[in-house]
Amino acid sequence: MNDEKGNLYLGDAIIALSILFIVMLMLNTMVSLPNPTYSDISHNSKDAQDVMEILSGKVNFHDKTFLSEITAILKENKNSKKSVSEVSQLCDEKFDEFKLENYRFVETNHLDSKILSDSGDFTKADDVSVATRNFDGYSYTLYVW
Known part of the structure; x- marks a missing residue:
């Protein structure tokens, strides 16, 4: 009879854990945290990076980049x-x-932070996207707002 009581307790514990597991799964599916969408927040955050990639990118290995051209002139x-x-x-x-x-x-x-080109009033900029690229000892920074 002792064996039968042990089996009964073991079966009761397995059923209780199964019910607890099912309840946890149900709660997990019912409570879901919304995924924030950053598309509205970071709409312009990649503008400067995109432009700098274009300025520093090559079409093929024989082309010069824009940054290499201006660096060579300087x-x-x-x-x-x-x-x-x-x-x-x-x-x-x-x-x-x-x-x-x-x-x-x-x-x-x-060039001691010489502005090579600009447009707009930088003092009124509130959301600024920044990208920096280095080429042959020259460091170019682009601010877009």
Whole structure:
């Protein structure tokens, strides 16, 4: 008779655990946390990254990137005022192609944070997307808002 009582307790415990497990599964499916959608929040967060990828990307291995071209101009002319103005003009033309309304393109390493191209009022920017790329010792930062 002792064996029969032990089996009864074991069976009762298995049934109780099974019921508890089923209740936990039901609660888990009934209570679901909503997944936040960040599409509204980060709508423009990748603008600067996307543009910098275009500026630093190659179509094939024989093409020069835009950043390599402006770096070569600056480096060959030893960051002269003439080379900075030439690069600024190239940057203005390039950013006009992207149709960005508010941006600022800066070289922060050799030119002491010289603004190469900009559009819009940076002081009124509230949501700024930033991307930085380095090329041959020059560090270019793009702000888009």
